[in-house]
Amino acid sequence: MIHLYKNNGYNLCLDVNSGSVHVVDDLSYEVLKGMQDGKDADTITKELSGSYDAGEVSEVIGECELLKKQGMLFTEDPYRDKIDQFAHRPTVVKALCLQIAHDCNLACRYCFAEEGEYHGKRGMMTFEVGKKALDFVVANSGSRKNLEVDFFGGEPTMNWQVVKDLVAYGRSIEEKYNKKFRFTLTTNGVLVNEEIMDFCDKEMGNVVMSVDGRAETHNHMRPFRNGKGSYELVIPKFQKWAERRNQDKYYVRGTFTHYNLDFAKDVLALADLGFKQISIEPVVAPPTEDYALREEDLPVIKEQYDILAKEIIKRTKEGRGFNFFHFMVDLTGGPCVYKRLSGCGAGGEYLAVSPWGELFPCHQFDGNRDFVLGTVDEGVTRPDLVEKFKEVNVYSKKECSECFSRFYCSGGCAANSFNFTGGINDVYKIGCELQKKRTECALMIKAALADEEGNTSVRNDIKADEDCGACRGE
Template sequence: MIHQFINNGIAIVMDVNSGSVHVADPAFYRAVQVTEPLVGELERPEPLPEAAKEAVRKELGGEFPAEEIEEVIETMQALIDGEELFTKDSYQTFVRDFKARKTVVKALCLHIAHDCNLACRYCFAEEGEYHGRRALMSFEVGKKALDFLVANSGARRNLEVDFFGGEPTMNWKVVKQLVEYGRSLEKTHDKKFRFTLTTNGVLLNDEITAFCNKEMSNVVLSLDGRKEVNDRMRPTRGGQGSYDIIVPKFQRFAAERDKEHKDYYIRGTFTHNNLEFSEDVLHFADLGFKKMSMEPVVADPAEPYAIREEDLPIILEQYDKLAAEYVKRRREGKGFVFFHFQIDLKQGPCVAKRLSGCGSGTEYLAVTPWGDFYPCHQFVGKEEFLLGNVDTGIQRSDICDEFKLCNVYAKPKCKDCEVRFYCSGGCAANSQNFHHNLTDAYEIGCAMQKKRIECAIMIKAAEMLDAAAAEEAKAI
């Protein structure tokens, strides 16, 4: 399967099944277009059929010199021999026994606080309540959750725990206690905890900052962008804007993280009300932040701020605009990291990860303040997905088995998608929310993901071309 596109003036040819990505000149780009319908996928390296060669000569003859056309045919044959072009899908055999495979739990999302000091209008957690009651997790419940993680992690050494909410700093004492307890388990059980925190920043202070720099591998800072955008959707409980409260705190916090070489992300949410979200990402960069993401809102289609299908042309254009500016600023020495433009073309995730997705419901679980297990934070409060409790363990293994089948071959809309091995099948929660089953796909989200991946590949290609030009300049 081949996917071809041109982004920011760079022509790309992707061999989907092998993961090979080729920066193409016009002749090669056209030759692949002509050849794919004639050869499809090849079982193993084999000679390019004569009929395909003749078709390339005929179709390109009026556009390119004969010598260049023959060079292109030789290049295609070399890539076929190297299994980098027109390759057969060899992954499907890996999914036959996915439901029977043994999984271990490697990550927990601890809902340390079902309460919040903001009143974000789009909050899927209902201002921290998650369709239930306000509550703070006790140390005893959190301790049992960490014990569960260690006991169910098998031979896996590296474990992840995200302190989530609501707003986790509203239960800061217990956060610190659980980190201390987790560290006490590391030597006795040969485990290593990677703690992370997601915060709206209202309560950030010097003590929290110092603790995060010591113990948190990553911190996600919630901010939606420009002041008017942020304050429209992220007011305080009293109705005032939160931008002026949190931006100075985030700037100090990020500066400390940069100095300590620690990870953080400024994470925004865009809605129907601010489709020009590239301006908000660039606003983050202009504020001095180095690492950021911007996510589409998850909302009932009836909500006035929900993203609609008719919004897609503007959204896709915004990703292209952001990618071009991303390349430009990097060349000017003012680069930043945008989460969705990070992609590894040399190795990427392992085959199992490519096929099975995020691991929700199997390798990754959410834990409520009272100790209930759910497949992930977006399922919390939906009783049909209640898996068990820290006191009883997992009691609904049948639900976990269904999540094991959330792979790219179980989803009809993913089977022939050109980015399935980068996307890994999309979000199960979105599938459930919009189609009431786990193996469908949220089409609006799919369109955005495809565009983001194309932009990410273009950026890698631009970096490669810039490096080659620099080396050539040195040689002159």
């Protein structure tokens, strides 16, 4: 399976199963189209003879056939028959999202967590509950050494002492159990101060700073409860913090909605403020919300991704580039194939913990009583539900199994699938369309920058499970 497309003056060919990306000329593009349609060499040569020299066509066909033999074009899918074995592997928990605070000091209009309440009541996680959560992940992580714990909310800095105490506890048990915790924090910045920055710079492997871009965009969607905007308060803090972290191991993370379909301007506004690690994501909301994205918005949104991709290339060549999360594709390494097939591991490898110690498949299911998997006291009491989540992969969804972007999307978000279709094993169609466009832009950026060095093909070695250090727990 290959995917042919044109973007920013480049003819691109993605070999889906190997991950190889080729920049081709017009003749090669037409030859590949013919091969993709199942036409033989004689038919392709005859059809193109009116526009190209027959000898040149024959030469290009030979080059494409050589790439096929080398495993860089029209490669077979070696993983479809192995996915059942992977889906029924023993469950090893390696990441937790601690809902450290079911409360927030902002009133973001698009918040899926209902200003931190998660369809329930406000509350703060106690140290005792958090301690049990860390004990739970250690006990259920098998031989995996590296464990991920994200302090999330609501706004986790509203429960800051517990955050510090849990980090200290985690560090105190690492050597005993041969584990290593990588803590992260997601914050709106309102309460961030020098003490919080100092602590996070020492203990947090990553910090996510919530900001939506331009002042008018941010203040419209992320106000305080009195309606006043929060931009002027948080931006100077975030700028200072990004510099303190040497413009690494953080993201400014925002959301675009129907109200700012020109979101490329928000991304570039953040870049102009000095941020080098940026993520602006599409809002996911029911169509009844006025800020929700609609199918008729798709052409504009796709055009914005093109604008952004071209600007990233330009700025990178000028020496002032930045990373945009959705365009970050590793063509020479990347995640192992099973990660590409199964995504985030929600409901199995990745769980969320409510302030009261309930286990959910991820933070977006928090508050939905149908998805309570167990508690930190009892452990997982719904293994049947865990098995359902483990069976979610790119081959369990017809749309994914036929999609060129499946190794970059990993099947999409189970929570989005549930919220829009009522099942965890379907797709959120608007999200699919945007993911495909982002993949095309990301590959084009790689091609454009590789073209500067004279490279026209990049081989992506998609690694199997046994070759991947992450899967071995390293």
